[in-house]
Amino acid sequence: MTEIKNEQTKDLTPSRGLIGRAKAVDRIWTVVFYLVALFFLLLLFAFAGYVIIKGFAGATPEMFRFDRNGIGNYFFNTIYLVFLSLLISVPIGVMGGIYMAEYAKDNAFTKFLRIAIETLSSLPSIVVGLFGYLIFLVATHSQPSLLAGSICVAILSLPLMTTTTEDALRSLPPSYKLGSLGMGATLRQTIQSVLIPACVPRIITGVILAAGRGFGEAAALLYTSGSDTNIKWNPHAWINPSLNPFNPLRRGGTLSLKTWSSFTASVGAEDVANLSAAILMILVLSFSLLAHYLEGRIRKKMGDTK
Amino acid sequence: MSENSKFTARNLNLYYGDFHALKNINFEIEANKITALIGPSGCGKSTFLKTLNRMNDFVEGCKIEGDVLLDGKDIYKTDMSAIELRQRVGMVFQQPNPFPKSIYENVAYGPRIRGIKKKSELDEIVETSLREVGIWDEFKDRLHKSALGLSGGQQQRLCIARTVAVHPEVVLMDEPTSALDPISTMKIEDLAVEMKKKYTIVIVTHNMQQANRISDTTAFFLLGELIETGATKDLFLNPKNKKTEEYITGRFG
Ligand SMILES: Nc1ncnc2c1ncn2[C@@H]1O[C@H](COP(=O)(O)OP(=O)(O)OP(=O)(O)O)[C@@H](O)[C@H]1O
Numbered sequence: 001m002t003e004i005k006n007e008q009t010k011d012l013t014p015s016r017g018l019i020g021r022a023k024a025v026d027r028i029w030t031v032v033f034y035l036v037a038l039f040f041l042l043l044l045f046a047f048a049g050y051v052i053i054k055g056f057a058g059a060t061p062e063m064f065r066f067d068r069n070g071i072g073n074y075f076f077n078t079i080y081l082v083f084l085s086l087l088i089s090v091p092i093g094v095m096g097g098i099y100m101a102e103y104a105k106d107n108a109f110t111k112f113l114r115i116a117i118e119t120l121s122s123l124p125s126i127v128v129g130l131f132g133y134l135i136f137l138v139a140t141h142s143q144p145s146l147l148a149g150s151i152c153v154a155i156l157s158l159p160l161m162t163t164t165t166e167d168a169l170r171s172l173p174p175s176y177k178l179g180s181l182g183m184g185a186t187l188r189q190t191i192q193s194v195l196i197p198a199c200v201p202r203i204i205t206g207v208i209l210a211a212g213r214g215f216g217e218a219a220a221l222l223y224t225s226g227s228d229t230n231i232k233w234n235p236h237a238w239i240n241p242s243l244n245p246f247n248p249l250r251r252g253g254t255l256s257l258k259t260w261s262s263f264t265a266s267v268g269a270e271d272v273a274n275l276s277a278a279i280l281m282i283l284v285l286s287f288s289l290l291a292h293y294l295e296g297r298i299r300k301k302m303g304d305t306k
Numbered sequence: 307m308s309e310n311s312k313f314t315a316r317n318l319n320l321y322y323g324d325f326h327a328l329k330n331i332n333f334e335i336e337a338n339k340i341t342a343l344i345g346p347s348g349c350g351k352s353t354f355l356k357t358l359n360r361m362n363d364f365v366e367g368c369k370i371e372g373d374v375l376l377d378g379k380d381i382y383k384t385d386m387s388a389i390e391l392r393q394r395v396g397m398v399f400q401q402p403n404p405f406p407k408s409i410y411e412n413v414a415y416g417p418r419i420r421g422i423k424k425k426s427e428l429d430e431i432v433e434t435s436l437r438e439v440g441i442w443d444e445f446k447d448r449l450h451k452s453a454l455g456l457s458g459g460q461q462q463r464l465c466i467a468r469t470v471a472v473h474p475e476v477v478l479m480d481e482p483t484s485a486l487d488p489i490s491t492m493k494i495e496d497l498a499v500e501m502k503k504k505y506t507i508v509i510v511t512h513n514m515q516q517a518n519r520i521s522d523t524t525a526f527f528l529l530g531e532l533i534e535t536g537a538t539k540d541l542f543l544n545p546k547n548k549k550t551e552e553y554i555t556g557r558f559g
């Protein structure tokens with residue numbers, strides 16, 4: 001033991017030349033990492049910039065309207081569909097994560113569950129879309145709807161929510177749990193009142209990622225949500241429920257579907273497609289920024305009640 | 307079993323899997339006294355402490371034989387649940403472990419999980435508990451600030467306040483001052499002495515002076531065995547066992 005220690009000390013005090021070389025190598029790698037980071041930044045700016053500029057270049061004022069010709073309603077559908085999907089995936093995903101982290105025994109069933117979750121997370125979204133089409137539409141003799149689409153998107157984000165929650169719980173200091181149990185709290189009380197509140201910032205990150213994926217989802221919605229929309233904002237029109245924007249059982253295309261369908265459907269609708277893509281881009285970017293800001297604030301204020 | 311004993315361990319054996327961690331412990335812990343558990347690292351002090359409020363339940367492969375009685379009732383074999391037991395026997399850990407909540411919410415946590423919801427009632431419990439631990443004046447203007455922003459010593463006293471907020475009968479402390487500076491340590495020692503009027507206190511410590519200063523009874527553990535126990539003064543002045551003497555004079559450990 002002592003001998004090994006001595007050798008280590010020797011290694012830790014190398015000659016000046018060695019230190020100099022280590023410093024040089026260090027500097028080179030720092031530069032390399034900076035360049036890589038810069039590359040990603042440029043890539044993002046170039047890409048986002050191109051999409052956004054091109055989108056707005058061909059835009060006309062009519063395109064922004066919330067009516068038959070504008071993409072406003074598609075914008076609304078995108079947000080509403082993702083909102084619905086989160087209503088489904090967040091509670092189920094969080095509960096799944098709690099189960100995996102706190103209740104699941106270390107046995108074959110749990111291992112099987114884990115494989116199932118992993119597989120689900122790598123399912124191509126078109127497969128989920130097709131599944132949703134067969135189950136929610138064909139089997140139930142229903143028309144395409146926001147609800148069917150949002151369930152498909154929820155299925156896609158479930159594994160993410162589950163693993164985020166599980167990881168967040170596992171990375172908490174064990175002393176939180178022991179402290180609470182040591183006071184005579186039950187495991188359920190401990191999870192509900194100590195552990196989950198402590199995980200909120202990380203769960204929010206998971207929600208951001210899930211929402212980001214949902215905003216851009218197209219393949220899973222192709223057969224399930226319908227790619228057009230004809231909602232009306234005049235409440236008198238809502239006698240016909242399929243025109244009511246808030247009815248989850250109506251059909252409703254999203255921005256990504258609009259981008260796709262405009263490109264393929266008619267000649268000359270490219271401008272609409274470009275604008276849809278641009279708006280989608282802005283939506284995803286600003287949502288991501290806002291959510292990161294919120295997460296930071298919550299993290300900083302963690303534990304303060306006022 | 308003597309009149310005044312709070313806990314009684316009889317022929318207590320504990321195994322972690324195949325490892326025999328506590329060997330035939332017979333020990334009485336007196337009510338409203340401070341009992342110090344001393345001994346070299348790995349001798350089973352924490353393990354013994356944890357048998358007193360069944361924190362060992364969370365350790366996989368842990369097996370317990372023998373009896374542990376609280377007020378004459380076996381805590382492992384009667385219908386007393388572990389939850390109920392831990393409400394009567396609170397615990398303070400080596401590393402201060404406030405929850406990532408406000409000072410107020412930390413103290414109110416115990417009462418809340420016991421179903422107290424009224425704000426006025428909680429307010430009162432929080433104030434009394436913080437006063438009891440002597441940190442009300444220090445904390446009263448920042449009750450709603452996060453407990454994570456406090457110093458280690460403040461956090462530990464908050465944890466003690468959190469524990470006494472539910473009026474336990476016994477407070478177990480596992481090296482509560484080993485992560486603290488001398489002044490914070492002194493405050494906690496004074497607090498422990500003050501607290502024994504209301505609570506029975508069992509404290510694990512590596513600090514001989516600390517055991518000497520504050521405890522009434524001292525128990526010396528070695529390799530899972532209880533080697534010697536007695537009134538602290540006697541044990542430190544006239545240890546009966548050679549190994550006890552060697553340990554308290556610092557010749558090994
Ligand atoms: N969960 C566990 N699984 C297996 N062995 C354990 C476990 N916890 C403790 N032990 C072993 O039991 C023995 C007693 O441990 P314990 O933590 O009670 O010692 P201690 O006296 O509190 O030591 P220290 O002063 O270092 O805190 C040690 O040999 C330890 O390695």
Ligand SMILES: [Mg+2]
Pocket residue numbers: 351352353480510
């Ligand atoms: Mg210990």
